Amino acid sequence: MSATLTWRIAILTQQFLPFGFLRHLPLPIHCFSTSKTMVAQQSVSILGPMSEANSSILSPECIDFVAHLARCFAPRRDQLLARRKAKQQEYDNGGAPKFLEDTRHIRESDWQVAPLPKDLLDRRVEITGPVDRKMVINALNSGALVYMADFEDSTAPTWNGTLDGQINLRDAIKGNMTFKDPKSGKTYALKDKHAVLMVRPRGWHLPENHFIVDGRPIPGSIFDFGVYFFNNAKALLAKGSGPYFYLPKMESHLEARLWNHVFVTAQHMLGIPQGSVKATVLIETLPAAFEMDEILYELRQHSAGLNCGRWDYIFSYIKTLRTHADCVMPDRGVVTMTQPFMLAYSQLVIKTCHRRGVHAMGGMAAQIPIKTSKEANDAAMEKVKADKLREVKDGHDGTWVAHPALVTIALDIFNQHMKEANQISKQRPDVRASEQALLAAPQGPRTEATLRTNCLVGVQYLEAWLGGLGCVPLYNLMEDAATAEICRTQVWQWIHHEAKLDNGQILTAASFHNIMAEEMQKLKQEVGEKRFTSGNFTEAAELFERMSTADELGDFLTLPAYERLSSKTAKAPSKL
Numbered sequence: 001m002s003a004t005l006t007w008r009i010a011i012l013t014q015q016f017l018p019f020g021f022l023r024h025l026p027l028p029i030h031c032f033s034t035s036k037t038m039v040a041q042q043s044v045s046i047l048g049p050m051s052e053a054n055s056s057i058l059s060p061e062c063i064d065f066v067a068h069l070a071r072c073f074a075p076r077r078d079q080l081l082a083r084r085k086a087k088q089q090e091y092d093n094g095g096a097p098k099f100l101e102d103t104r105h106i107r108e109s110d111w112q113v114a115p116l117p118k119d120l121l122d123r124r125v126e127i128t129g130p131v132d133r134k135m136v137i138n139a140l141n142s143g144a145l146v147y148m149a150d151f152e153d154s155t156a157p158t159w160n161g162t163l164d165g166q167i168n169l170r171d172a173i174k175g176n177m178t179f180k181d182p183k184s185g186k187t188y189a190l191k192d193k194h195a196v197l198m199v200r201p202r203g204w205h206l207p208e209n210h211f212i213v214d215g216r217p218i219p220g221s222i223f224d225f226g227v228y229f230f231n232n233a234k235a236l237l238a239k240g241s242g243p244y245f246y247l248p249k250m251e252s253h254l255e256a257r258l259w260n261h262v263f264v265t266a267q268h269m270l271g272i273p274q275g276s277v278k279a280t281v282l283i284e285t286l287p288a289a290f291e292m293d294e295i296l297y298e299l300r301q302h303s304a305g306l307n308c309g310r311w312d313y314i315f316s317y318i319k320t321l322r323t324h325a326d327c328v329m330p331d332r333g334v335v336t337m338t339q340p341f342m343l344a345y346s347q348l349v350i351k352t353c354h355r356r357g358v359h360a361m362g363g364m365a366a367q368i369p370i371k372t373s374k375e376a377n378d379a380a381m382e383k384v385k386a387d388k389l390r391e392v393k394d395g396h397d398g399t400w401v402a403h404p405a406l407v408t409i410a411l412d413i414f415n416q417h418m419k420e421a422n423q424i425s426k427q428r429p430d431v432r433a434s435e436q437a438l439l440a441a442p443q444g445p446r447t448e449a450t451l452r453t454n455c456l457v458g459v460q461y462l463e464a465w466l467g468g469l470g471c472v473p474l475y476n477l478m479e480d481a482a483t484a485e486i487c488r489t490q491v492w493q494w495i496h497h498e499a500k501l502d503n504g505q506i507l508t509a510a511s512f513h514n515i516m517a518e519e520m521q522k523l524k525q526e527v528g529e530k531r532f533t534s535g536n537f538t539e540a541a542e543l544f545e546r547m548s549t550a551d552e553l554g555d556f557l558t559l560p561a562y563e564r565l566s567s568k569t570a571k572a573p574s575k576l
């Protein structure tokens with residue numbers, strides 16, 4: 001029997017497994033074929049520069065592969081994005097996410113995800129970060145057990161930066177990776193023993209404007225996944241590892257099903273065993289918190305658990321409940337993991353994952369080392385320690401750090417409190433995260449000081465992003481796309497609901513414009529006139545201000561920002 005036929009039968013059989021009616025959206029039949037005629041290269045245009053290095057990663061075969069995945073799955077992705085909008089309408093009309101009646105049997109029946117590969121059993125400390133060459137080497141050498149190479153929250157996806165990232169990961173997998181920093185002259189080399197590599201592609205919402213199939217930009221998620229998978233999956237398996245991923249910003253189990261279909265097709269096309277892919281889903285949207293079991297179930301052949309993407313989760317809480325006047329957030333600084341709704345969500349992640357035999361990963365403390373004051377640094381590190389201690393005691397099987405200097409701090413705490421490779425066997429039947437608990441509005445003050453900080457952080461982050469930098473230290477905290485989203489949605493929410501601030505002032509668009517003008521003036525002084533005028537501050541401030549005062553809350557800050565970022569490079573088609 002041919003491989004294609006065997007696989008077709010496998011897929012068809014899967015549709016009649018228990019809960020088969022959930023699989024009412026089979027793969028398009030042309031996805032079963034890997035015939036070159038289905039992916040004629042002439043209908044693929046690449047709008048970014050194709051240097052020799054870029055061509056080495058985007059070979060004609062890789063282009064065919066990615067285009068085929070896009071043809072198979074972009075239409076369904078479009079439907080799922082439209083579904084998000086329809087759901088949001090329900091929430092805007094007073095509804096809220098809830099546990100699904102249709103999938104109760106999945107939540108209530110006993111099943112487990114497929115066994116995990118050996119190199120993913122112990123994930124007690126994972127470092128995350130952007131994919132430039134120095135960072136990749138530093139992260140892999142950092143002593144963390146896993147490095148999550150990030151094309152999402154900490155990356156501004158310029159064409160060259162995205163492809164450089166893919167080249168860096170390919171070279172890291174080959175093993176002989178070096179780098180000489182032109183600024184410092186320092187040289188870097190990958191150690192023999194280094195962290196296990198996981199890759200986070202962009203979320204379903206972002207397009208890749210430089211890769212056009214049949215006249216349309218393809219989803220950035222398919223581009224990042226496809227290029228990485230095509231170039232590295234076999235090499236990773238040959239080394240005893242595998243193609244491992246983090247999947248961001250999903251809002252339903254139907255989106256997880258789509259990823260599962262992408263994995264099944266990709267593995268089939270390269271002829272590698274089904275189940276080779278492993279993926280950890282970030283639970284970082286409010287709707288997804290109500291579908292944790294279902295998400296694991298959809299990905300059960302490919303799952304490596306769930307993770308608490310706490311920053312996007314806060315952003316999503318604001319976004320989802322945008323019209324609910326009783327859910328207006330307090331200052332972002334007081335929305336910590338001990339707020340009841342955050343605690344309920346993180347504990348439900350642990351309970352759900354352990355019941356299904358898989359890791360429940362913790363999240364990111366935003367503190368980073370402070371070089372200018374020992375006292376301030378000690379206080380910041382204490383916060384990181386407290387956060388990691390709560391995580392390990394609650395039952396998380398590992399955690400995230402943003403910086404190599406935090407690896408040992410997190411390792412010490414997990415080593416002390418987690419003697420085995422993980423604590424998946426530790427069940428949490430005591431956790432009862434009700435709908436009410438997951439939705440409970442956080443309490444705390446709304447201050448003018450936070451409003452001003454939101455303006456400063458939001459604008460400076462966007463300024464960096466428009467310059468191609470996706471993660472920056474600001475006022476001693478790590479700031480990335482998720483934390484910047486909190487800044488601008490918090491401002492929008494406060495204006496929209498005319499929040500009363502601690503100074504007694506009712507916030508309106510007019511008073512916000514005055515505050516923005518004052519803060520931008522201060523910022524100009526802080527960074528200096530020259531840096532201010534040569535940077536992207538004016539553009540960033542205009543975008544931040546427009547999105548904060550729009551009648552409708554925009555879906556993602558990075559969508560309009562990406563149009564600006566890519567307009568500089570997505571121009572004439574490159575010769576293929």
Ligand SMILES: CC(=O)SCCNC(=O)CCNC(=O)[C@H](O)C(C)(C)COP(=O)(O)OP(=O)(O)OC[C@H]1O[C@@H](n2cnc3c(N)ncnc32)[C@H](O)[C@@H]1OP(=O)(O)O
Nearest residue numbers: 128129135138139153154311364402403471472473478482
């Ligand atoms: C909400 C979420 O999604 S969280 C996940 C996304 N966010 C992240 O991954 C955060 C990643 N972290 C970072 O990008 C950085 O740590 C920043 C931007 C916050 C701070 O960066 P810097 O100001 O360069 O830090 P600093 O100067 O202290 O760095 C010291 C060294 O550590 C390296 N380093 C810092 N962070 C990382 C990292 N995450 N991975 C690898 N190396 C790192 C630097 O490259 C530098 O190396 P060098 O000494 O060889 O030159």
Ligand SMILES: O=CC(=O)O
Nearest residue numbers: 309310311312482
């Ligand atoms: O991706 C992580 C988050 O906190 O957001």
Ligand SMILES: [Mg+2]
Nearest residue numbers: 153309312482
């Ligand atoms: Mg996130």
